[in-house]
Amino acid sequence: IKVIFGYSHVLVDGVMTHSTPNPNGPSALTYAWIAPFIGALIRPVGGWIADKLGGAFVTQLCSVVMVLCALGAGYYMQLAYQSATPEQYFVPFFLIFLGLFAASGIGNGSTFRTIAVVFPKEQAGPVLGWTSAVAAYGAFYIPQVLGEQIKAATPEYAMIGFAIFYSLCLLINWFFYLRKNGEFYNP
Numbered sequence: 762i763k764v765i766f767g768y769s770h771v772l773v774d775g776v777m778t779h780s781t782p783n784p785n786g787p788s789a790l791t792y793a794w795i796a797p798f799i800g801a802l803i804r805p806v807g808g809w810i811a812d813k814l815g816g817a818f819v820t821q822l823c824s825v826v827m828v829l830c831a832l833g834a835g836y837y838m839q840l841a842y843q844s845a846t847p848e849q850y851f852v853p854f855f856l857i858f859l860g861l862f863a864a865s866g867i868g869n870g871s872t873f874r875t876i877a878v879v880f881p882k883e884q885a886g887p888v889l890g891w892t893s894a895v896a897a898y899g900a901f902y903i904p905q906v907l908g909e910q911i912k913a914a915t916p917e918y919a920m921i922g923f924a925i926f927y928s929l930c931l932l933i934n935w936f937f938y939l940r941k942n943g944e945f946y947n948p
Contacts, residue, residue: 762789764911765838766854769845777843777914785848787855796858800866807870815947816875817938823868824931828924830861835920842916869896875938878948 767786770779811819837854841847873889880888903923910919938945 796862800862803866807867811871811874819871826864831924833857835917839917
């Protein structure tokens, strides 16, 4: 929020600069906590919906939403990072980012529900622990990738990469849990 929307991105002597403070930029401290809060708060809803519709189906829908939101966020990040008035792109970016975190939270709840159904009780605990560890790594990896792409002046590439990853997750979920002849169907 601070780097992309808090600075005006202007040409100076034919070179795009990203160091002019934007007096109209949103405060990162005001908004940065909202998306993770929504993702954490909505997680139990994902488990509840998964109990009604099936965990794999809910995970699949969340993956589609995450692909679309990642691409949308990347689009608005690209527009803002090339604009002297990036604040005009903040509201759509932020709403899409909230959608990304909401889908992530719901998908987290549905995935954990699926694990509890697919694995025997003696294996479910360790699998849930391993899955939590992998998810925690994302909290480190995602900001690193975003930071590197911002330094390279291509923040949208990070979001495109995440969209590709979510698409891969979508295919894996379909192959193992939504195919009619798979070992499990919509657990």
